[in-house]
Amino acid sequence: MVGGMQSRTPASRTGRPRSAAADAAILAATREALVELGWSKLTLGDVATRAGVAKTTLYRRWAGKNELVVDAVAELFDELQLPDRGSLAADIEGVVLQFAAILARPEAKSGLMAVVAEATRDDALRERIRASIVDRQMRLVLAGRARAQRRGELPPEPDPGESARTLDLIFDVVAGAVVHRTLVSGKPADEEWVRSFTRLLLLGLTAQPAGQAATAPSRPAGHGTTAPSPPAEAGGGRA
Amino acid sequence: MVGGMQSRTPASRTGRPRSAAADAAILAATREALVELGWSKLTLGDVATRAGVAKTTLYRRWAGKNELVVDAVAELFDELQLPDRGSLAADIEGVVLQFAAILARPEAKSGLMAVVAEATRDDALRERIRASIVDRQMRLVLAGRARAQRRGELPPEPDPGESARTLDLIFDVVAGAVVHRTLVSGKPADEEWVRSFTRLLLLGLTAQPAGQAATAPSRPAGHGTTAPSPPAEAGGGRA
DNA sequence: GGCATTACGCTACGGGTCGTAGCGAAAGCT
């Protein structure tokens, strides 16, 4: 669930309740229209017709096209998981492939970039995107790093400020590279590419400058998608 | 110059020539409108008025909003240069800072992502973006790598296929990270961030997995913007 | 100079979308 806008029903318990089915139908219709028409040719009247609701109903729940598409696209990212694949490299490859699979869908392609573009002039929209899309991805990066630190694949970060900056950097590199590969370069982020990217990222995070000795990692950060996942405690799902 | 669409004047030498001043005025007006209104509220009628030309004149030169904004934004990237700062690290930091400075401008923010979003459903538009914007950036990456290889900071790539794939990877990582940092995370790609990013990228490209010895680089790829640029041309032979 | 050709400015137009107002009916709660 997105849980973005109709969470305001605490005081008003009386009256006819809003149809939850209508919300789902509208968001599904929005994604359908994104696939068929793209962002620019998508009209709210058309979405309402597809969803089987009146145009006025749609306007009662969403302020406009931007907010609607953000919520519709956000649901695509609900499926993002971080299963424990045994090594940091395998974890990265797994989640990046998931992310790439979502971005490969036409409704994500045409919708996501458009709302990001609009968000450059709309702080509220930017916050909405951050809360419903970006934060979810960020949590995966955070969880993945913590897991790798428990494994000893990444050194612990004592300084919280430096830790946060590194986290931001990793996030921008990972998400940015996949988005750029998929949407700008127009080439698929397939397994081969993801392997190369993971190697680059992992070297950048763990390796020492050429000619120096290692200090932190206690094991060689074994790399490979076929690695059999040991039990590990994991705990991928959040509360 | 962009040199995108009005290059078709070889056969027809007769008649009144198109006003080059009008082109410049239209593109400048487009950027101005992007700053003030953003992508979605930008109308071609308004651009024509700002430029002091008739709306029909604008339609005679550009097929629509997408193509117009691509050309208007493309001119922003004309200033991208790759001065020799002495080391690969300094070169990367310099060009990334330039790229970040362009992306920080509001006309680039709201315009670039919007046309990229539209390009997901329009192959001709995608090609236009590639030719007038992306290629220019790609050339910088290519030139930077070649220079670093001459310096001995990067190992030569014998396999052309592998070489091309690495180049694509670097490009997507660099451009993607900066774009994501600026437009999605909404934080500035300032010098501190660029330093961290460059360190990550450079380690990923040159360093060896922790615990191993160096093989390729002949010098430690000195890093830091404050480094007094050595007279370039390290030990490595030139072209 | 005259002529053909192309670009330009201007006006006007049908078509489409926007976002809202107003109404009666439906669906809950107390």
Add this chain to the structure above:
DNA sequence: AGCTTTCGCTACGACCCGTAGCGTAATGCC
């Protein structure tokens, strides 16, 4: 029952789109 809120529907002014038509301006060719 009565109250409250939502829903579907219709209609509306406002705006922008993209083009057609026309007269005028600026060039090259003869």
